[in-house]
Amino acid sequence: MGSAVERTDEHVREYLIYRGFTNALKHLDSDIKADKEKGFRVDKIIDQLQQFILTFDLFSLKEYWLYLDRRLFCRLEDIYRSTVNKLRTSLFRYYIINTIQKGNLEKTQEFFQKQALELQTQAEWRDWFVLPFVPNPEQNPFFSPYFSRQWADTFLVSLHNFLSVLFQCMHILQLGRDRDGSVQHKLPPYVQNMDRLGDTELDLVSSQRASSAATTPSRNFFSTFLPQAKRTPIKPALVSSGSSPSQTTADVLNNRVNRSFKCLTFYTTEPLCLTSVCLSLFGVVGQTPEKKVEVGDAEPTETSGDPPDSSSSRSCGAGGGLSAEQPFIKLSQEEYGEHHSAIMHCRVDSSGRRVASLDVDGVIKVWSFNPMMQTKATIMSKSPLLSLEWATKPDRLLLLGSGVGTVRLYDTEAKKNLYEMNIDETHPRILSLASSPSGSSFICSAAALGQSGNLESSPRLPIPVSGQLLLWDTKTVKQQLQFSLEPEPVAINCTAFNHNGNLLVTGAADGVIRLFDMQRYESAMSWRAHDGEVYSVEFSYDENTVFSVGEDGKFIQWNIHRCGVKQSEQGLPQDATGPFVLSGYSGYKQVQVPRGRLFAFDSEGQHILTCSSSGGLIYRLTNGQPALDRVLSLGGHKAPVVTVDWCSAVDCGTCLTASMDGKIKLSTLLAQKS
Numbered sequence: 001m002g003s004a005v006e007r008t009d010e011h012v013r014e015y016l017i018y019r020g021f022t023n024a025l026k027h028l029d030s031d032i033k034a035d036k037e038k039g040f041r042v043d044k045i046i047d048q049l050q051q052f053i054l055t056f057d058l059f060s061l062k063e064y065w066l067y068l069d070r071r072l073f074c075r076l077e078d079i080y081r082s083t084v085n086k087l088r089t090s091l092f093r094y095y096i097i098n099t100i101q102k103g104n105l106e107k108t109q110e111f112f113q114k115q116a117l118e119l120q121t122q123a124e125w126r127d128w129f130v131l132p133f134v135p136n137p138e139q140n141p142f143f144s145p146y147f148s149r150q151w152a153d154t155f156l157v158s159l160h161n162f163l164s165v166l167f168q169c170m171h172i173l174q175l176g177r178d179r180d181g182s183v184q185h186k187l188p189p190y191v192q193n194m195d196r197l198g199d200t201e202l203d204l205v206s207s208q209r210a211s212s213a214a215t216t217p218s219r220n221f222f223s224t225f226l227p228q229a230k231r232t233p234i235k236p237a238l239v240s241s242g243s244s245p246s247q248t249t250a251d252v253l254n255n256r257v258n259r260s261f262k263c264l265t266f267y268t269t270e271p272l273c274l275t276s277v278c279l280s281l282f283g284v285v286g287q288t289p290e291k292k293v294e295v296g297d298a299e300p301t302e303t304s305g306d307p308p309d310s311s312s313s314r315s316c317g318a319g320g321g322l323s324a325e326q327p328f329i330k331l332s333q334e335e336y337g338e339h340h341s342a343i344m345h346c347r348v349d350s351s352g353r354r355v356a357s358l359d360v361d362g363v364i365k366v367w368s369f370n371p372m373m374q375t376k377a378t379i380m381s382k383s384p385l386l387s388l389e390w391a392t393k394p395d396r397l398l399l400l401g402s403g404v405g406t407v408r409l410y411d412t413e414a415k416k417n418l419y420e421m422n423i424d425e426t427h428p429r430i431l432s433l434a435s436s437p438s439g440s441s442f443i444c445s446a447a448a449l450g451q452s453g454n455l456e457s458s459p460r461l462p463i464p465v466s467g468q469l470l471l472w473d474t475k476t477v478k479q480q481l482q483f484s485l486e487p488e489p490v491a492i493n494c495t496a497f498n499h500n501g502n503l504l505v506t507g508a509a510d511g512v513i514r515l516f517d518m519q520r521y522e523s524a525m526s527w528r529a530h531d532g533e534v535y536s537v538e539f540s541y542d543e544n545t546v547f548s549v550g551e552d553g554k555f556i557q558w559n560i561h562r563c564g565v566k567q568s569e570q571g572l573p574q575d576a577t578g579p580f581v582l583s584g585y586s587g588y589k590q591v592q593v594p595r596g597r598l599f600a601f602d603s604e605g606q607h608i609l610t611c612s613s614s615g616g617l618i619y620r621l622t623n624g625q626p627a628l629d630r631v632l633s634l635g636g637h638k639a640p641v642v643t644v645d646w647c648s649a650v651d652c653g654t655c656l657t658a659s660m661d662g663k664i665k666l667s668t669l670l671a672q673k674s
Contacts, residue, residue: 012028043332045068046156047372052064083162087158091155092111094152096131100137101147105132109132112129156371160668327607328618328632330667331668333634333635333666333667334369334668335665336357336663337662337664338378339365339664340359340361341662342360342582342642343358344388344642346643347388347389347596350395352370352648354390354395356388356390356398357664358385366379377415384403389433389442391435391442391474392435392437394439396413397412399433401433403428403429404428405422406423406430407444409474423444423479424468427446429491431492431493433445436518441473442472442474443470445492445506446467464491464533466491467489467490468485494506497539498539498543502517502518502519503518507550509533509534510533511528511529512527513529513534514526525563526563527558527564529548530556531550532551532552534548535577535594538600540557540601542605545557546558546560549599553571555569556569575640576617577611580592580642582660594642594643596642598610600646601646607621609646612641615641616633616655617630617633618630637659639663641659642660643658653668653671654667655667
């Protein structure tokens with residue numbers, strides 16, 4: 001609903017500008033700026049609440065929640081009043097915890113003084129009045145769960161989901177009149193009749209997540225490198241068309257409600273029954289499967305009736321059966337617009353707290369998006385930068401590769417360079433960096449200049465240029481060794497470690513994939529993978545295979561236990577593999593070769609995020625079939641997306657898509673577990 005309101009506002013603005021109604025336009029802008037409902041943008045409402053909390057503005061926090069209650073919550077039926085009350089209780093607890101964590105005990109005491117008359121009669125607050133007098137409350141068994149980031153994230157996601165469902169269903173809500181004549185919103189009937197889950201069912205789900213079957217270990221030397229408890233991706237079961245509509249709907253509702261709880265992690269100390277309402281609402285949204293993309297197809301057409309940038313969520317149905325289940329729901333999409341030129345790299349760190357983005361002008365932005373979008377550091381470089389990677393330990397360090405043979409180690413918290421390493425004058429272009437999972441070393445790929453001698457005039461030549469693959473020690477800041485590249489020294493475009501750093505996979509300009517044994521520091525195998533350059537490589541979820549994208553537009557899965565054997569092969573459109581083209585007026589054309597990651601996996605390894613001309617596309621991996629099963633178009637971009645990343649630190653993951661106009665979109669997804 002938020003996007004529809006935003007589009008309507010924009011149309012009204014265009015009309016007023018066209019008619020020359022400048023005064024009306026000023027009033028419109030003023031009213032939009034003062035709009036407390038934020039155009040029904042859930043992310044903006046959450047940001048406003050968090051801003052009041054971070055600034056210790058208790059009065060404004062209470063007033064804003066009271067406004068939401070009068071404007072929205074009071075129009076819900078009485079059965080949802082307990083849910084709203086628990087959200088309000090959690091919001092105030094979030095405020096108190098923040099005052100203690102920030103060391104502002106004066107605000108803690110102020111809260112209890114001003115709220116005492118209201119809260120002293122409420123049982124859920126009975127034990128909280130001693131909080132200002134408890135030494136080290138974060139270590140107290142009763143209060144400690146509330147000081148964890150897990151509790152805060154759970155509350156924020158739950159509030160986000162509740163508001164999202166409310167706004168999503170407003171356009172189909174049945175309207176009734178109460179005795180006072182005011183409009184009262186009714187949520188769909190199946191929600192009213194559902195059994196709301198109790199507090200005891202909001203347990204941690206880590207034991208359930210860990211109970212998946214382990215894959216059979218391999219019988220060769222690679223088995224020592226592979227994880228012992230990887231889960232095998234399983235496709236979600238579809239609704240049987242032979243079942244009766246009523247029985248199918250009831251069964252699916254019950255299954256989806258149970259599965260939805262696996263998408264979030266809850267503490268039993270904070271009952272949030274709203275999830276039985278909001279996640280079940282998300283689960284029964286009528287959705288239409290996306291079209292499969294056949295090998296060699298151009299950009300696939302959207303399903304009828306849906307714009308290219310729409311979420312896979314559809315309107316809540318008023319009854320009847322359910323269509324095939326979609327694996328993700330797009331909860332929100334935000335934009336980071338601090339760059340003023342095309343993005344080359346955009347990577348989230350291992351903790352999921354920070355993002356580093358690099359544009360073609362050599363400007364690096366380090367920023368966070370949780371709890372709100374905020375730039376942490378801006379790094380300017382006099383020399384051209386070509387590569388970027390986060391260190392794994394400590395994760396605040398950033399590796400920056402230049403076009404003049406240097407690699408910088410930058411501390412994003414202290415905002416200063418720690419070291420600058422001179423790699424090799426004969427191979428000045430640092431094309432790829434990869435940090436070992438142990439954090440003790442990193443891989444550096446260096447390449448010679450093009451034949452013209454220019455750094456960027458011919459970044460990827462038809463005839464591969466010479467290159468080196470080097471291992472550097474992060475602590476001593478010294479080169480440890482140089483790998484042998486057979487059959488000839490060639491520029492390595494992309495590198496990736498497996499989970500424990502025992503294996504390294506590389507993709508080169510000669511189309512060859514090389515797999516290195518990092519315990520023996522030697523090549524284990526190599527094979528020609530693509531006609532043309534290899535642009536991006538990654539290990540699969542179970543690490544028994546490797547995926548690659550090449551200049552030939554192919555997306556291929558390789559068995560690492562049988563050299564050069566394809567597990568599957570699919571074709572991707574050119575806007576997913578590059579070179580990327582941005583056209584403008586008067587024949588203007590900008591061409592950018594692939595630099596950053598071209599695809600990324602979700603936390604289960606079942607789905608892949610790729611680039612496209614208008615935003616990220618998510619496909620379901622199809623195990624050898626000659627097509628990728630497209631499940632969601634993230635959209636939102638006006639220029640080609642050139643690199644992607646998928647932060648899966650929590651199940652409600654964030655997809656990062658960066659484009660040639662310098663815009664980066666953060667799409668928050670809710671995973672529906674099978």
